[in-house]
Amino acid sequence: MKPAPFRYHRAASLDEAIAALAAAGPDDEVRVIAGGQSLGPMLNLRLVRPTLLVDIHRIDGLRAIDVLPDGGVRIGACVTHAMLEDLPASDRLPPGVADVLRHVAGGIAYRAIRCRGTIGGSLAHADPAADWPSALAALGATIELAGPAGRRSVAASAFCLGLFETAIEPGEVVAAVVLPGSAICRWGHRKHCRKVGEFAHAMAICIDRGGEAVEAWLGATGGAPVAIALDRAALAGIAGGEAQRRAGLHERIAAALPDSIAPGDAYARHLHAQMAAEAVNDILANR
Numbered sequence: 001m002k003p004a005p006f007r008y009h010r011a012a013s014l015d016e017a018i019a020a021l022a023a024a025g026p027d028d029e030v031r032v033i034a035g036g037q038s039l040g041p042m043l044n045l046r047l048v049r050p051t052l053l054v055d056i057h058r059i060d061g062l063r064a065i066d067v068l069p070d071g072g073v074r075i076g077a078c079v080t081h082a083m084l085e086d087l088p089a090s091d092r093l094p095p096g097v098a099d100v101l102r103h104v105a106g107g108i109a110y111r112a113i114r115c116r117g118t119i120g121g122s123l124a125h126a127d128p129a130a131d132w133p134s135a136l137a138a139l140g141a142t143i144e145l146a147g148p149a150g151r152r153s154v155a156a157s158a159f160c161l162g163l164f165e166t167a168i169e170p171g172e173v174v175a176a177v178v179l180p181g182s183a184i185c186r187w188g189h190r191k192h193c194r195k196v197g198e199f200a201h202a203m204a205i206c207i208d209r210g211g212e213a214v215e216a217w218l219g220a221t222g223g224a225p226v227a228i229a230l231d232r233a234a235l236a237g238i239a240g241g242e243a244q245r246r247a248g249l250h251e252r253i254a255a256a257l258p259d260s261i262a263p264g265d266a267y268a269r270h271l272h273a274q275m276a277a278e279a280v281n282d283i284l285a286n287r
């Protein structure tokens with residue numbers, strides 16, 4: 001199928017994009033388009049029929065990765081998954097951060113999709129099976145939104161509200177993702193896909209900055225990412241070798257899995273617990 005007719009505005013700056021969104025008429029249905037990797041198929045299938053598309057993909061300021069004076073990292077909304085996958089090895093970013101970004105980005109879909117799809121588009125789309133929502137929540141990121149009333153920041157952990165639902169207000173655009181400047185000691189990220197390049201059925205990520213609790217963020221839960229906090233000392237006390245530790249982790253995490261995750265689906269719940277156990281094990285095994 002082909003999309004229903006729409007008007008198209010390519011914005012040269014973020015201010016121009018916000019003005020174009022604000023100037024839309026009362027009968028307009030306006031959409032931002034970034035990489036088009038999710039919106040394109042939805043337009044073609046006529047699942048959405050916007051009357052106006054505001055294209056932000058070529059706004060230079062949205063395609064930059066900057067290190068902030070406090071050591072944090074600001075990633076423009078139109079930075080593609082491929083740009084993050086290809087991050088060069090350098091001492092610009094806090095230790096460990098580039099490794100996590102490269103790993104998560106490189107596991108998204110196929111290279112062709114990663115070359116167009118953007119981090120901001122992925123967040124705004126809020127597909128529960130997408131990789132960035134849980135990864136950025138685990139990384140302690142904040143999402144910078146720009147709109148007619150100015151700029152505001154929302155914690156990534158509070159940004160995705162549910163299935164395709166976010167904290168974005170009408171007229172707002174995701175401008176950037178800001179990561180904290182602290183180093184990452186250890187991390188683990190696991191996802192289960194039936195086929196390489198497919199959306200995951202379960203995923204989990206742990207970012208270890210050395211606190212008393214180990215937090216596993218679960219994605220692909222059917223809604224917003226879910227956090228499970230585990231006591232580090234209790235986990236470290238699981239007796240036995242590698243196999244016993246993994247079985248013990250699985251048992252504890254399965255017991256802590258909220259009822260809201262895949263209720264009544266024992267296999268899906270097993271997968272979620274298993275991905276979380278593997279991600280936590282990566283941290284405990286000091287990988």
Ligand SMILES: Cc1cc2nc3c(=O)[nH]c(=O)nc-3n(C[C@H](O)[C@H](O)[C@H](O)COP(=O)(O)OP(=O)(O)OC[C@H]3O[C@@H](n4cnc5c(N)ncnc54)[C@H](O)[C@@H]3O)c2cc1C
Pocket residue numbers: 031032033034035036037038039040056077078107108109110113116117118119120121122124125127129130131132168172173174175197198199200
């Ligand atoms: C076959 C296939 C497999 C995929 N597999 C995965 C996967 O394994 N993991 C994964 O994470 N993703 C996957 N994706 C999705 C991919 O990562 C997309 O890049 C992403 O979901 C959307 O990014 P985009 O830049 O293309 O956004 P677009 O398609 O341009 O937009 C998506 C939505 O977000 C809105 N939007 C876009 N940018 C902004 C912004 N800056 N501010 C406000 N609203 C905005 C648009 O209005 C639209 O509603 C897959 C996609 C395909 C087609």
